[in-house]
Amino acid sequence: MIKVESLSKKYGGFAAVDDVSFTARPGRVTGFLGPNGAGKTTTMRIMVGLTPASSGSATVSGRRFADLPNPGLEVGVLLDASAQHAGRTGREILTVAQRTMGLPAGRVDEMLDLVSLTPTESGRRVRNYSLGMRQRLGIAAALLGEPEVLILDEPANGLDPAGIRWMRDLLRGYADRGGTVLLSSHLLHEIEVIADDLVVIGNGRIVAQGTKSELLAAAGTLVRTRDVPALTRGLVAAGLEYSEMTDAIRVDADPDVVGQVALATGVALTELRSAEGAGLEEMFLELTADTQREGAAA
Ligand SMILES: Nc1ncnc2c1ncn2[C@@H]1O[C@H](COP(=O)(O)OP(=O)(O)OP(=O)(O)O)[C@@H](O)[C@H]1O
Numbered sequence: 001m002i003k004v005e006s007l008s009k010k011y012g013g014f015a016a017v018d019d020v021s022f023t024a025r026p027g028r029v030t031g032f033l034g035p036n037g038a039g040k041t042t043t044m045r046i047m048v049g050l051t052p053a054s055s056g057s058a059t060v061s062g063r064r065f066a067d068l069p070n071p072g073l074e075v076g077v078l079l080d081a082s083a084q085h086a087g088r089t090g091r092e093i094l095t096v097a098q099r100t101m102g103l104p105a106g107r108v109d110e111m112l113d114l115v116s117l118t119p120t121e122s123g124r125r126v127r128n129y130s131l132g133m134r135q136r137l138g139i140a141a142a143l144l145g146e147p148e149v150l151i152l153d154e155p156a157n158g159l160d161p162a163g164i165r166w167m168r169d170l171l172r173g174y175a176d177r178g179g180t181v182l183l184s185s186h187l188l189h190e191i192e193v194i195a196d197d198l199v200v201i202g203n204g205r206i207v208a209q210g211t212k213s214e215l216l217a218a219a220g221t222l223v224r225t226r227d228v229p230a231l232t233r234g235l236v237a238a239g240l241e242y243s244e245m246t247d248a249i250r251v252d253a254d255p256d257v258v259g260q261v262a263l264a265t266g267v268a269l270t271e272l273r274s275a276e277g278a279g280l281e282e283m284f285l286e287l288t289a290d291t292q293r294e295g296a297a298a
């Protein structure tokens with residue numbers, strides 16, 4: 001269990017993290033979603049004691065990270081996969097961690113095997129690792145102490161499609177066995193397929209949170225027609241909120257309500273369905289549009 005309460009971080013007058021609260025629960029994968037610069041890494045760094053908070057608190061299994069006697073046994077952390085000691089080999093990095101945590105030596109080989117780093121690769125210096133290899137090593141290091149909680153910042157970064165699938169299965173299995181997983185991403189598709197719960201952040205503030213199904217249900221209805229002006233007049237008359245997308249209209253109402261409006265307005269529809277199938281992307285863009293700094297205004 002990870003609990004974040006009213007967490008804020010200010011750099012001068014700039015609020016990188018602004019009154020953020022959420023809980024990541026055991027047995028669930030919690031996706032921490034937000035555009036670049038939203039405050040994901042800062043929040044995670046505060047959780048693991050690398051950055052001091054300006055106010056608020058973050059606890060892992062009920063305690064502050066700094067108060068955990070042997071943190072690696074309680075929480076596995078992957079923040080910046082490139083932050084490993086570049087002059088050491090992958091095996092050396094895991095061995096140092098294994099000894100620090102007081103784990104049996106065999107654990108290193110188990111983990112190398114789990115993340116599919118071959119003996120040749122694990123004997124190579126990390127400065128010569130590809131990004132994907134660094135991520136695999138980082139995941140091995142995070143899992144080494146068999147922690148109950150995982151905090152992973154953009155773990156899929158640099159992984160190829162097979163690697164992403166592998167990681168997804170790994171995290172799913174971990175959560176299904178009762179583990180708590182918090183993983184961040186600025187890419188929705190990655191999170192959409194794996195997360196049970198979502199926390200969406202934009203400009204340091206939480207803009208949405210809930211279970212994935214709740215958030216998908218809140219996405220409303222997607223409707224298409226050749227006569228957009230007539231349909232939008234009907235929607236306005238019915239008092240429904242809508243947004244026009246490139247080739248469709250998304251309405252904040254159930255499909256049957258929108259269908260009734262179309263019928264009453266005498267507009268033929270070419271498509272009418274729950275916006276769920278359109279994926280989280282629209283919701284994400286919409287939720288973050290007014291908190292994003294560039295590009296989104298267009
Ligand atoms: N040490 C610092 N000093 C000043 N500003 C900082 C510092 N660290 C982070 N920030 C700012 O805080 C904001 C949030 O940064 P953060 O790295 O948490 O975003 P992020 O959500 O992880 O983004 P990305 O998806 O690009 O990784 C950014 O505007 C960043 O420039």
Ligand SMILES: [Mg+2]
Pocket residue numbers: 040041042153
């Ligand atoms: Mg980041």
